[in-house]
Structures are given as structure tokens and as C-alpha cells.
Amino acid sequence: MSDAHYPDDLLYHDQHDWARLEGDEHAVFGITWYAQDSLGEVVFYDAPEVGATISKDSSYAEVESVKAVSDVIAPMSGEIVEVNDSLEDSPEKINEDPYGEGWLVKVKLTQPEERGALLGADEYRKMLEKG
């Protein structure tokens, strides 16, 4: 597994989720390095359905390690337009590459202004340091 890292071009939710904005209306979501490290090796990603509506601060999926289950919290509201199907066979990508091949969903945003409530990489790192 990689060392702790939090890319500067992402926005972060305090429940350890990230969002990568693609234009004004779309975003890709995933879980942060910290989240996957706390959970341990992911063995199952219970993905939402394409077309499902998700709301900011609510759970939209589950990731499970051998020992534990974790809800995945939506950093922003929207409609699922794509899920990362490759995680069905290789959920370990969430550990190996949490910001790349381990992405979870693509979303059409219904309230793009919610981005204002998210943290920048520096703020998120500071939050983790404070514990």
C-alpha cells in the first residue's frame, strides 16, 4: 500500500471522502487514503445503482474489509451516472490507488454550490493532524 497522500486538486469531506470536479456539473467520488488505511484491505465494494439519487452527508455505498464495514458518505448531492465496475473483481484497488483506479462513482451534481462546504487538501490534512 502507498504512503499517506492527499492530492491538492481534490475536495475533501470530513468523513474521509474526496470529490474530483469535472466541469461544473460532474464529479468523481472516492474514499481518502486515511479511510482505506483505517479500514484495512477492502474485500467488497457494495456499489449503488446507476441512476440512484444521493445526498450530501448521507451514505451511498459500503466498503468492507475482512473485519469491518464502512459507510461511504456522499461529499455532494447528485445522481449516479457511472460506478467503477472493476472494483467488483478487484476491490483492493481502493487500497492501492484510492484517488485513481480506486474511484467509486461518477455523479451528475444537483447542487454544485455544495463544493463551498468541502475542505481543501491542506484543511483536510490539518483536520487529520488534530485527530
Next chain:
Amino acid sequence: MADQALKRTPLHGCHAELGAKLVPFAGWEMPVTYEGIREEHAAVRTHAGMFDVSHMGEVEVEGPGALAFLQRVLSNDVAKIEIGGAQYSCLCHEEGGVLDDLFTYRLGGDRYLIVTNSANHDADLAWLGRWSRGFDVAVRDVADRYAMLAVQGPHARAILTGALGIALPARMRVATVRIGNRPALVCGTGYTGEDGVELLIDPEIAPAIWAELLDAGVVPCGLGARDTLRLEVCFHLHGNDLTPERNPIEAGLGWCCAEATGFVGADAVARARREGTAEKLAPFKIEGAGIPREGNPVLAGGEQVGIVTSGTFSPSLELGIGMAYLRADLAEPGNEVEIDVRGKHRPARIASKPLYQRKG
């Protein structure tokens, strides 16, 4: 609780040095994993792994009345243990419920060692003390005298023999040896379904032995892999699959109960065996996606018919597995049920034991 401080095993420093993920477990700070549960699990199935299980308790029972006393408190026929032998038993209360499950080793003519589950150690000790009255026997808490190291896997014996230069006992036997020039016990037992031994050694030399085995290529394994390994072979975990509210018969442990010995709870166990029990513990596999967890309801025909007591992802089978208490008529291998995993009904099939079969 008055004392919140977690206890540490003699190997705590070794775990910290390896960067283990430490968690509270039954009042102890224990390693749950070092490099990853799947890797550690695979090491035990294919090579050799070692577990610090020093949190487990030890009770020595000695005296002319030792056999008669143990026959009274343990469910199995203790008279069958030869000197140097080992035996699995339940410790039952008067109504047959299981207070603990434990291994008994016969170290000498009238000297036995019992290994307890750490969460039950103090209660077991009080129970044994209470029932020892009237028997010519001494019951001693010797938990502080031992560090316990389980070395398990197909290559465990060969590596141990090479590294420590000691003769190892056969399965279900115990040998008194010297390790690091201190007296030690080597037991041909384990909790993984693989061959291997459990070492009971002087706490002072435990770090050196750990380091030696690490150098010899034995993979350090945490409680996470210990749980997945034992569940794949359907070994019970007390507190989950065994409780004081369940008797050995419904738990599928009738084989270690000899009611004719008249042990505490024997009448209740005999009745359960004769009349059958409303529920039975059965292993199952999830068919498809989903990982069952402790407390998940078991469903059949849309109704709850049982409850999962242990559930995990099986690294060997790569699917969700578990054990559940369910209506006895449904607890037959091949039966289809559903597990309610946080609101999602996952199809599952009752299986026979063990869920994972060792190769060769």
C-alpha cells in the same frame, strides 16, 4: 470499570516494532494485523505464521483429587487423557450453558494445565475454585507464568525444529522441554485448522524466541487472521458461538460431552441430547456478494429463523462465510436461507463442517 488500562503481553514491544495495528481485546492491547489479514491468513495456510496469544489464561490443577475434580467440572471424559495428552472440553454451569471452552493438558500423574479464554479467565478461576471444595486438589492461577505463542502452518513444525532444536509432540500431545534454557511446554494444538504447535514459555524469553522465529521466516499474524482461519474450519469462539445461554448440544459440541461422568450440567446436556434442541449452530456460505456479520438475522420464507454469531470474508474461499444459530429443522447442509446483511437479503446455503478443507 475501575481499571481502564489495557494489559500488555510480554511481546508488546515486538508488535510495536513491526508496526502492528493494535486494538483492545478482552482487556488487552493486542495486534489485529501487521501487514494485512489476507496475507497473514495465506501465510498460515501455505507456510507458517505465529500468533501472540499470551492474553489467554492458564490454570494449574494439581493434587490426588485432580482427576475426580476435573471430571466434575469439565464436560469431556478427563480419565481418557494420558500423561502428555490433551483434550478439548466445555465448562458448563448447572443448566448446561457453556461458561467457557478450553484445552486441558495432562502434565503429570495428578497435574493438569487448563488454558482459558482471556475474557473468561477470572470467572473460570472463581468457578473452579468454588467447585474444588471437598476435592484434594490445588487450583492455581498461573497466567503470569506463561507467554503463549501459536506457531501454525504446514511448515511450522519443520521451521520450529530447526530454529529451536527441540523435539515436537504429535497432534493432541504436550511435551515439557527447555527453550532458551527455561522450562517450556509445547502443545500439538491450535486454532487454525493447520498443523502446528502452541508454545507456553517464560515471559522473559518470549521476545527472543519471537525474534528467532521471525528470522527463520515465520510470518507474524494478528487476531484478524486468527479469526478468519478458525471460522473457515468452524472452530467456536466463546462469546460469539458459545455462550452461557447455549448448551454444547445445540453448539454441535456433543462429541466433547461425556454425560456419564456426572459433570456439572450433565443432566441438562443429556436432556438436550435426548430431546433435541430448538436451534442448532450451523456453518453457511453466502452465495454471491455480501459479507455476513455477527448479529445479522437469518431468514427463511421471509421470517427470521436464526441469528449469525460469527461472520467474515473467507480469504481462502473468497466469499462471505459464517456460523448461525437457526431452527434445528433448517440447520441441514444444503438448505437455502437468506442472511439479512444490513437490510440486504443475501442468499446463503447451510454447509457442512469444515467450510475450508485443508489440502493434502
